[in-house]
Every structure is written in structure tokens, then in C-alpha cells.
Amino acid sequence: MAEGADQVQAPPYFLCPISLQIMRDPVTLPTGITFERECIEQWLFSTSKFSSSAAPAATCPVTNQSILRTDLTITPNHTLRRLIQSWCASRGVERFPTPRAPLDDAQLSSILRQARLPNSQLSALKMLRSIVSDSDRNKLLVESFPAAIDLLLSAFVSSPPQEEGCDHEAMAILCMLKIPDRTVLESFSDILDSLTSVLRRSRPESPQPRAHAVLLMKSLLRERDIPATKLMSLKQGMFDVVVGVLKDRVSYTATKAALQVIHGACPWGRNAAKAVRAGAVAVLVEALLDEPERKACEMMMVVLEELCSGCEKGLEELIGHAAGIAVVGQRMLRVSPLATESAVRLFRSITSTRQGKAEVVEEMMQFGVVSKLIKLLLHDGEVVIRESAKEMAREMLRKHARVWRSSPCITPQLRALYPPSA
Template sequence: MAEIEVPPHFLCPISLQLMRDPVTVCTGITYDREDIEKWLFSCKNKTCPVTKQSLLDTDLTPNHTLRRLIQGWCTLNASFGVERIPTPKPPIDRTHIVKLISEAKRFPEKQIKCLRRLRSIASDGERNKKCLESAGAVEFLASTMKSIQIQQDSPVSPVWGEAAIEVLFHLNPSESHLKNLIHNEGIQFIESLFHVLRLGNYQSRAYATMLMKSAFEVADPVQLISVKSELFQEILRVLRDQISNQASKAALKLIVELCPWGRNRIKAVEGGAVSSLIEILLDVPERRACELVLIALDQLCGCAEGRAELLKHGAGVAIVSKKILRVSHAASDRGVRILASICKHSANSRVLHEMLQVGAVSKLCLVLQVDSSFKTKERAKEVLKLHSTVWRNSPCVPVPLLSLYP
């Protein structure tokens, strides 16, 4: 196709690719369906990309005439390797989805067939996802997951659960839908996700983790405070199993989201969070993941139990010190905060000696010299002053760094 010139009006104005399913918006401009749906629904734009006019009506009208012209042009240029684009399937009708869900509710034996059909519909573009949401598919999937949790001994339950959570994840429910779910279903929706986290296959557990992260981001404080200790154990299991980068980041964000509330820090510590996070920090290659681990450890070191666990781990202080000045300003700030928490609340002669041995004191001196934030430098200076009688004249601190000692 590179050897022939494509008529400009056959190209989508957004992607400049040959249109496969041309549709016209209310401003009269024609786009490829996939591109304009992504522009409107995924990117949440409310204007026409070409005219910049506001789109008060987001209905997309198929441009059959242009589509036939494109198909004819493809046929004429088949000898150049141009493949004829297939006639697109008509957009799904909301009435059809409502009928499908209604039948599944009335006839349980049709449930798995319905879930597979919903999964197929959801994979056909953003418009279909919006149509599914408006037809009540999100609520239906949530109720299906709840019923599966109750019927967990049924031989078909795992299949239903995997299908239901996959569709729900790919639907990517809007914030308002998630809020409604949590408001109407309350703890039941979270319990359903926890059930999948505990018993599902790897992929289902990944979906459950990412959905739970989105759900807790819009949850009420009461729901954040009342999470079970077992939830942290399952979140940490997702991290240890390394299902995917996406699932691991969602798990880390979940811990960060939950820790500030109520007794959640202690619940996380009891679930083994500190040692698991240190093990991840020893081997984490990606900057953002490293920052999230340090944020979580900083939160957990806000309680005595968390600090005790970090100090009990042979590599705890060493790996936190190592990450300072090696990852990012944000990571350095969190690393210094962790060391400050330990020095202020949990310091004894053994801890202070360990900090000298693993280079934490030298690293704090370096923080004062390099381009760090003002708050990070002030915190490092405060820690160094706090234990200057022990550290200042130690042979463990390199002589060039002693001049930086406050």
C-alpha cells in the first residue's frame, strides 16, 4: 500500500490511516469509528477533533456511501496488496443487551452463555462498553459475582467467576458506576472481589486486584477502615506471585491507599507486608514501582510494629539506604523519611551501629551535598544532629563526608 496514493478523504483525520468503519459526528466530519470512539470515550474529549466544536450529541452515524467507496478502491487496488476491508457489524443495540441480561437472570443455565456474549460485545469497542454500562451490565456482573461467592461449591462457579470478572474489568466501569456499586452493594462487592483474589486463577486475581484498587479509590472512609487483615495477605500474595507489572502496581497502590486508615498499618504488618516489600525492593527494576514500595514502607514505619519488622529484616535498613539518591527525588525523600522514623522512635546502640555499617549515615551526609529537595535535606540534617555523638567521629564515615556533617 506504500506504493500507491490513498485518496485523502479515505483517511481518518485523527490517525491518518485508511478508514475501516467511517462514521459521521454531528459537526459533519467523518472519522473511523475506532479512532473517534477512543477520542470521545477513552480520552473523554467532548469536541470535534477537526472543527474543535463542542459535541452536544455523541451519536455516530455510519457513512455507508464512503465505506462502499473505500471498499471499491481496495478491490481496484488488490494487485498492489491492498486488502478489501470487511463490512463492519452493526453497532450493538441496548435493547438486545437488556434482553440478554434478563434471560440470564430468569434462566441460570444460560448464565455462562450470557457472560461469554457480554465479553464478546465488550471487546468490540468503546461504544459497546458504554452501551453495556447503560443497559445495567455492571450491576448484573456484580450480582453474578455475589451469587457465585454464595454458591462456591458448585462445579460451574469458577468458570462463571472468571468470565464475570473478566467482563467487568474490560468494561472499565466509570467512577460514578463504581460509587453506585459500592453504595448499593456495600461490603458485598468488596467481598466478591476478595473471594476471587483468594480462589481465582492468576488472571482473575489480577483483574480483581485492579478492580479493587479502583473501588477503594472512590470508597467511603468507613469501608477503608473496615478491611480485613486477610485482604492484605492476598494483596501481598499477588505481589509475590508477580502475575504482571500491571497487577503488581495495582497491589502496591492498594496498600498505599489503605494504610493511612484506622488500624490498617498494623493489619498490613501482621500480614507480612514489611518483609514482602523489602524483598521486592531488593529486586525491583522499575522506578515507579520502587517509589510505591518506599511510600508503603514509610507508611508502615509510622507504627512501632512496622519499624520493628523493618529492623528485624537483615536487609531492611541497607536496601532503604541504597535506594536514596539512586532512583528519584521522590524515592530519596521517602527513604530519608523511613530512616528518620527509625532514628527518632526505634534507635538503640545496635540500630545506630548498623546504620553506620551499611552506609546509611554516609548516605545522609551525601543528601546534604547533592541536589535534593529542601525538606529532604532538612530531615537528613535533623537525623544526623540527633545522633551526632555516636556517628560524628566514626571511622565508618568517609573523611571527605565528615566536613558535610552538620
């Protein structure tokens, strides 16, 4: 609402039905109802229904009438806007400026033409980035232009950028858009290879391009229709640079995206082994030592379990890491039920392997893992995890009862709580 308007009673037809604020840029729908442009565009264009090809695009929030895609015309109400501006001026309310005209096909085509010229590509991409971030309506319009998506991809896929920074601007824009499924399917490998190259050559002091690149990787791997053969043939270089993003702690957003990339790739072929070869296990262990965010810790535990269950080398690296057993035990019961289940499955795998079995079992006692396994079974209502994980805990306690009950590290109180069936 304009400054001062909260002390002056505004006519009700000056107020947007959605925000109940004085309208700065009133627009009218085909239903005859007038809204603030920003509010109604967010209502209409942020819904997934509108982006589909289904006939009913959305509904009018006042009349509840369906608005067909073909009928969706938002008409600026210049008369009402001038009336509101005049009323604000006469009442001593701050007069707001005439709003900027919304993006249209002709303006977008002009920007795209500029972006194809060597000397104006960077400035045109920066302008496009500002426009896309301005509203959901603009995003949808750019997405509906196949030439726009092709141009953005070509800025870093088909050839080196014409100006330094063009590839970074293009990636930033694509992170805000939905790349068409057909484009993803046709260019999946080329896009991934180019993003890998961007990550490889990006400087550590420039975190944003690395974050945008790994975010795009995440969105590509989320595409459900990617053939399994392509997912199983992901290149080692991709895992090397993604693990590098994890290691360098580029940003919280980039860390989450990198974890989701590895998580999405692990079930296919030998991708878990590729991630382990890239050093993911050691990086995750060291990240878990001081990661303050619970959600990030949960994702790290899940990915660590996937790497160790899907690759024997991963389990060996976890056991061989000086902080491996300790950090998994530390996060158990402290992060989330999902992280605790991952920890239980990790310890079951660890105790089932032949590498350093006796030392590992003793180490679990020293780092408090045994006490947590017991608490997991005793405090049934406090720790909500699946019965299969509890059964794994019981199995471990039974299997190693002789070592753990006789250990000097176990307290009399803990020994008394040890399951009698073990």
C-alpha cells in the same frame, strides 16, 4: 490503510480526517463530516466529558462544533464504503471485508439474557468481554445499562458462580468499566468481601483472576465518597490476601494495584496495623531486594514508610529484619526523590526508637547510610528533595555525630565532609 493503497493515490474523500488513512467503516456525524468509525469513536467516547451528564458531549474534530449528547448519532455511510471497496478492487488494492455491525441495545439485552441462564452464562460473559474490549463506545454502552453492572457483580458477589470461571470473566469485564458511584456506595463492603474470597480461593497458577480482583479493590478504594466508617472497618482478611498478591509477585500490574490498595487504606483507622499483621513489612523488604522497576520501588518505599510511621509494630519489624536497614539504605538516592524522602523519614523514625538504638546507629554506618545522608546535603543541586527531608538528615547527623565520626567504618574523606555544624 489497505495493503497497496500507499502506492496508489486515493481520492481525498476516501481518507479519514483524523488518521488520514483510507476508511474501512466510514460513518457520518450530525455535523456532516465522515470519519473512520474506530477513530471518531475513540475521539468521542474516550473523553471523560462524554461520560458525564453535561450537555455538550464533545466537539467535531473538523468543524469544532459542539455535539450534544441527545444529538449524537453516528450514521454508517454504506454508499461511501461500497464506493471505497469498489475502488480498491479496481486498483488492485486489497479489498477489506464489510465491517461488523456495532453493538446496540437490543444485542446487549440479548447477551444479558443469555448470561442469566445457567448453561450459557460463561459463553455469554466471554462474548461480553470481547465486545467491551473492542471499543470505548461499547464500554460506554455497557456502563449505561444498570442491569449489566448488576449482573456482573452478581457473578461473584451474591452467590457462587453458575459455571466455573464465570466470576473470573465478570471481574475481567468490570476492570474495563467504571462501576457507578451509587453501586459502589451501596455494595462497598459486600464487593470487598467477595473479592477477598476470590483471592483466597484463587490458585497460584492462575494469576489473572488474582490480578483482576486486586485491581477492582483498588478502584473501589479510590471512590471519594466512601464513608470513613467503612474505610476504618476494613477486614483483616482483605489485607492478608492483598499482601499475598505482593508476596507471590503475581504480575507487575497486580503488584502496583496491591501497593495502591494498602496505600489508600493506611490513613484510615488501624489499617496500617492490619497490613503489618498480614506480614507486609517483611514482604516489602524482600521485594525491594531485587525489584528492577523504579516506579514499583518508589511505591514500595512510600508504603513501607506509611506502615512504619502509622504502626510501632511495623517499625519494630523493619528494624528486626536482617535486610531492613540495608535495603532502605540501598534504595536511597538510587530510585527517585520521593523514595529518598521516604528513606530519610524511615531512618529518622528508626533512630528515634528505643529498640536496639545503638546497634541500629552502627548498622547505618556499616551499610553506607551515613555517607548518603552527607551526600544528600552536599550535592544540593543533584538531589531535588524537600527542605524538610534535608533538615531531618542534618538532625540525624548532628544527633549521632559522636558515634559516626569516631566509627572505624568512616573513611578519612567522609569524616572531612561531615557537616561542621554537627
